[in-house]
Amino acid sequence: MGFGDYFISALFLQAGYNSALVAIGAGLLGLSAGSAGAFIFLRKRALVSDAISHATLPGVGLAFIIMVAFGSDGRWLPGLILGSAISSAIGLLMVEWITRKTRLTEDAAIGAVLSVFFGFGIVLLTVIQTMSSGRQAGLENFLLGSTAGMLISEATTIAVAGAMAAGFVFLLRRPMTLVAFDPEYAATTGVNVRNIDLAMMGLALIVTVIGLKIVGLILIVALLIIPPVAARFWTNQVGRMIGIAAVIGGLSGYVGAVLSAAHAALPTGPIIVLVAFGFFMISALFSPLRGGLASALRHQRFQRRVHRRQGLLSLARREPIYDGLTIRILRRAGMIRADGVATARGRIAAEKAAHDEARWAMARRMLPDDSAIERYDGLTPIERMMTPDQIAEIDRMIQSAQTTQGAKA
Amino acid sequence: MIDDLITALGAEFVQLSLTPIVIGTLAAIACALPGNFLLLRRQALIGDAISHVVLPGIVAAFLVTGTITAVPMMLGAGAAAIIAVAMIEIVKRLGRVEPGAAMGLVFTTLFAAGVLFLEITDTSSVHIDVQHALLGNLESLIWFDAEGWGSLLDPAALATLPPQLPRLAVVLVGIGLFIFLFWKELKISTFDAAFAGAIGIRTRVLGFALVVATAVAAVAAFDAVGSIIVIAMFVCPPASARLMTNQLARQVGWSVVFATISAILGYVLAGYGPGWFGSPYAVSAAGMIATVSGVILILTCLFGPQRKRVGQQAEA
Structure with missing residues (x-):
């Protein structure tokens, strides 16, 4: 045997x-x-x-x-x-x-x-x-x-x-x-x-x-x-x-x-x-809780989200992207073409990201002590952190800020 | 009994007992010196961990080179000690566990691996086993060519001294130099690491150097005397010395004295003690040296002038 x-x-x-x-x-x-x-x-x-x-x-x-x-x-x-x-x-x-x-x-x-x-x-x-x-x-x-x-x-x-x-x-x-x-x-x-x-x-x-x-x-x-x-x-x-x-x-x-x-x-x-x-x-x-593989995966996922978000914001500002990882992530998601120009999908996503970022910026000015602001990580869409009423209020403020700026100009 | 002592100190003594006593003393002091700083840094058990992982290091060196010569073995043991310290650090960070648990996990695992390698591979042709690793072979380090005290002046006889003796002497001098040259830095970083960092001492490098010195002492002593003495000498003489004085320099001095007493008295009791009870057999010298150091520690715990914590005097 x-x-x-x-x-x-x-x-x-x-x-x-x-x-x-x-x-x-x-x-x-x-x-x-x-x-x-x-x-x-x-x-x-x-x-x-x-x-x-x-x-x-x-x-x-x-x-x-x-x-x-x-x-x-x-x-x-x-x-x-x-x-x-x-x-x-x-x-x-x-x-x-x-x-x-x-x-x-x-x-x-x-x-x-x-x-x-x-x-x-x-x-x-x-x-x-x-x-x-x-x-x-x-x-x-x-x-x-x-x-x-x-x-x-x-x-x-x-x-x-x-x-x-x-x-x-x-x-x-x-x-x-x-x-x-x-x-x-x-x-x-x-x-x-x-x-x-x-x-x-x-x-x-x-x-x-x-x-x-x-x-x-x-x-x-x-x-x-x-x-x-x-x-x-x-x-x-x-x-x-x-x-x-x-x-x-x-x-x-x-x-x-x-x-x-x-x-x-x-x-x-x-x-x-x-x-x-x-x-x-x-x-x-x-x-899954504290293992090396799980934390490595968590880290990678977080890194990808940061790169995707920053890449979309760059697209919205019409800035060229140089970072290799960002380009790869956006390419794979179909947001940009091989020559780095945004696709239709990319433009929509970029617009959305920029809008979200503007809302967050306004929210920080309006409610500096709000608990949602403290948890701002630059990634989470504002819809998930604030009520529709708050967001409507933020949008109004953004609009009025834009009109006063327009009036000044 | 006096007659016993006189014959005991004759030619036979030089041949059979002088070298083991000297080697035991050198090993004890080499371990006690860095032990002082480990004790004060609450790292006393690093010595314990290191002396456990010496075995897998030696077995690995044997598996690689196929021989049991001193240099590869010491390299292997040193490498194992450094790997163990790194593994302890990783487990501590990754598992966010206390240092004791991380240490226990690492050294038991490595020791187990060492034992298993030893059993699986064919090491029957060479003298390497677990017993030897634990106990050393102090008693066998005799000076074959010595004919009496005169041999100490005879170059031909001196050349046949057991190689462990000059090796341990070199290691002891090296460790002594390290402590002497970095005395101020070691002292400050041991008692106030934050202050040491503030005045530009590289505390982490120094801490690592101390661990390396510990590993070198452990490996060199281990070959001659086995890991029991190594662990006992890292902890017991410095701990006894700590209860004698409040000054670091004196503490180091006391620890050397206690280490020397343990080594000499332990060897004599093991070799000649059973004879006083009419037994023809000797007992383990390594075990007896550890026992004597423990007795010294108990005595200092009971009577040491600085045995109490500050502020404990009134209570007890």
């Missing part, structure tokens, strides 16, 4: 019970990571989760050592998860403590905690490697994630915990939204901002520790950051953004796990992250 066939069958959960469970677990993990990450992103604390995830390593090492000391083989996943949760909670509290008690900024605290905890974790890993039971511990897999040889009990643990974290996000969504957008206002309505902040980071912590086995602790932070950043391109509404981030996270986890199941030698974490990045690229390029 080729890679493609395997991928298709795995995608639809037909490549065996185990890999199906792993894929579902990764999907649920991504779902909770995406939605929890959305709040952290809105609170502008994305990199705190980087400190949390690196701070798991000493906990994994100590849990292993303790479990071995009590005679088990040390690889029992719930025990390792508990250890990592404790040590990353300590890391999180250290970040809080350093920023609150000293004058160091949060980014310095993050950098210090993540590097020191990680360094200490590495020290513990080298200790474990010298232990007789530690040689095949496979704890390095927690760095980059691995689903190869995953036990069904482990996959179930991850799937259940991922689902619970997603439910937790759903329950806390209102206070977390409030705190993310306006902590001061949240405080005045009686929300305990510090606790909600801790809950948010607690969610990141849960996602991190259950993601250790699949994504690994170096890259799990990507699953918290990339989906919300991608989701932000599609909407300006917080509820929808969280939903989209959850979907992108879930899809990244699911597709990434399936891809890596088809290629057992590859570490799972990097694949999931790159799939998430793919979703980011799609969002950044193609989202």
